[in-house]
Amino acid sequence: MQNIPTNFTPSPAKAELPLDLTGPHITASASAAHRLYQALCEMIVGGLVKPGEPLPPSRTLAKQTGFRRNAVVTAYERLIADGFARATVGSGTFVAARIPARSAEPKKTMAVVEAPRQGALSLGCTHIDERAVQRFRAIVGRRMRAFGAEHLHYGDPRGSRELRVAIADHLLSARGLRCDSDQIMLTSGTLHTLRIVLGTILKAKDQVWCEDPGYPIARRTIAQCGYRTVPIPVDPHGLHVAKGRAAAPSARAAYVTPSHQFPLGVQMSMPRRLELLDWAKQAGAFVFEDDYDSEFRYDGAPLMSLAGIDHLQRVIYMGTFAKTLFPGLRIGYCALPERLIADVTAARAALDRFPGTLMEGAVADMLNSGAFAANLKRVRKLYREARDALAQTLETASDGALSVPVPSQGLHLVARFDPSVAPAVAAEAKRAAGVEGWLLADTYARARPLPGFVLGFSGHAVPQLVASAGRLARESRAALRARGQSARRA
Numbered sequence: 255m256q257n258i259p260t261n262f263t264p265s266p267a268k269a270e271l272p273l274d275l276t277g278p279h280i281t282a283s284a285s286a287a288h289r290l291y292q293a294l295c296e297m298i299v300g301g302l303v304k305p306g307e308p309l310p311p312s313r314t315l316a317k318q319t320g321f322r323r324n325a326v327v328t329a330y331e332r333l334i335a336d337g338f339a340r341a342t343v344g345s346g347t348f349v350a351a352r353i354p355a356r357s358a359e360p361k362k363t364m365a366v367v368e369a370p371r372q373g374a375l376s377l378g379c380t381h382i383d384e385r386a387v388q389r390f391r392a393i394v395g396r397r398m399r400a401f402g403a404e405h406l407h408y409g410d411p412r413g414s415r416e417l418r419v420a421i422a423d424h425l426l427s428a429r430g431l432r433c434d435s436d437q438i439m440l441t442s443g444t445l446h447t448l449r450i451v452l453g454t455i456l457k458a459k460d461q462v463w464c465e466d467p468g469y470p471i472a473r474r475t476i477a478q479c480g481y482r483t484v485p486i487p488v489d490p491h492g493l494h495v496a497k498g499r500a501a502a503p504s505a506r507a508a509y510v511t512p513s514h515q516f517p518l519g520v521q522m523s524m525p526r527r528l529e530l531l532d533w534a535k536q537a538g539a540f541v542f543e544d545d546y547d548s549e550f551r552y553d554g555a556p557l558m559s560l561a562g563i564d565h566l567q568r569v570i571y572m573g574t575f576a577k578t579l580f581p582g583l584r585i586g587y588c589a590l591p592e593r594l595i596a597d598v599t600a601a602r603a604a605l606d607r608f609p610g611t612l613m614e615g616a617v618a619d620m621l622n623s624g625a626f627a628a629n630l631k632r633v634r635k636l637y638r639e640a641r642d643a644l645a646q647t648l649e650t651a652s653d654g655a656l657s658v659p660v661p662s663q664g665l666h667l668v669a670r671f672d673p674s675v676a677p678a679v680a681a682e683a684k685r686a687a688g689v690e691g692w693l694l695a696d697t698y699a700r701a702r703p704l705p706g707f708v709l710g711f712s713g714h715a716v717p718q719l720v721a722s723a724g725r726l727a728r729e730s731r732a733a734l735r736a737r738g739q740s741a742r743r744a
């Protein structure tokens with residue numbers, strides 16, 4: 255028998271309970287018993303009945319509310335189980351003496367979350383060819399219909415073997431990287447890869463070389479993980495290894511974009527690549543190669559990846575489908591040196607799991623069926639046109655105020671003012687033109703920032719690119735004039 259903890263003089267049950275069965279606390283689609291439970295909770299927590307006060311017999315409440323008696327009994331049982339009420343055999347059900355605190359009330363003021371915008375000239379947008387969308391729909395549909403046992407258990411922490419094999423094939427043909435599918439691990443993207451692998455091989459406060467300027471989001475991720483980022487300048491040959499050695503000779507890792515330096519677009523020269531690999535070998539460090547946009551090469555053959563040159567000894571290769579398919583897919587991957595597989599896989603298993611098995615299968619089908627390659631071929635052509643339209647408009651409309659080297663790879667370009675121009679001019683022009691994209695200065699950590707913009711051209715229609723580039727170029731000239739600076743580059 256349960257005792258009612260009563261310091262209260264029991265009062266007679268209310269003839270009719272003040273129940274609200276329709277308010278926002280009620281889940282309309284829930285069962286009758288659950289809705290009644292929610293209404294009773296709301297009433298008790300809201301103080302409409304007092305601690306210790308008796309609740310009406312189930313038969314009476316059923317009559318009052320029109321619910322079946324079974325539903326009332328179930329609602330009362332749940333109230334008792336959750337501590338809102340107490341029952342005494344022979345006496346009935348009572349409101350508990352102490353009521354559990356009201357669970358998570360909706361907050362009045364929410365934190366403001368700024369999602370990346372998709373506006374004019376923004377980075378990170380992609381286009382997917384309509385034929386590829388149709389293939390993807392058909393493939394996902396087929397995978398759904400063939401739903402099988404592979405989705406009903408936890409698989410390899412690295413992700414499905416089928417997709418890992420398809421990625422290993424792609425890396426060999428597209429990036430000259432020979433690796434076994436066992437070296438491939440699927441993740442939700444490059445930043446996720448960085449977190450998992452850095453977390454396995456580094457200790458708190460270890461130093462990591464980062465390109466300066468560089469990809470600020472990766473820099474932030476590395477710092478958030480508790481490692482010390484060491485900005486290393488970039489010159490026309492890529493990351494300046496000698497300066498890295500001088501600044502932090504015993505760093506444990508380096509994060510680089512050797513095929514297409516972000517944001518400047520330089521390609522790391524072969525001597526620099528070898529110098530970087532030599533340092534890694536001597537220091538016992540690892541190099542994280544972010545190969546984010548190599549599938550979009552417009553002139554000449556793609557260069558072999560750094561990991562390919564290193565034969566995956568000290569380099570961790572990181573790739574993503576965020577650009578080759580679309581960011582919403584959230585599937586990226588890495589190729590690991592053999593010596594790291596066991597530790598990284600163990601760490602992964604304790605951290606999170608592979609991406610959804612259904613989508614892994616669909617992406618494998620896209621790669622294996624040739625739909626992936628066909629889409630790349632078609633969008634590459636579109637991106638090349640978009641790149642040319644953007645570069646040309648910026649050059650002409652700025653009347654020489656901006657210099658715009660046309661990148662031979664990738665989905666963004668850099669437009670620069672003369673180095674003597676104050677970086678604030680770029681900020682003023684960007685604001686006045688109402689475009690997205692980044693200020694070049696925001697990609698610098700320590701080196702003296704160059705004034706200019708980092709602008710995305712993928713996933714934007716050419717007429718819109720031309721219009722927004724024209725606006726940005728005109729506002730750039732106006733901002734220069736307002737500061738009494740010549741609109742022409744020196």
Ligand SMILES: Cc1ncc(COP(=O)(O)O)c(C=O)c1O
Pocket residue numbers: 377378442443444445446469511516544546573574575576581586
């Ligand atoms: C330099 C660089 N690396 C990687 C990525 C892709 O990251 P993720 O795979 O996490 O979406 C981007 C996306 O814009 C990028 O600019």
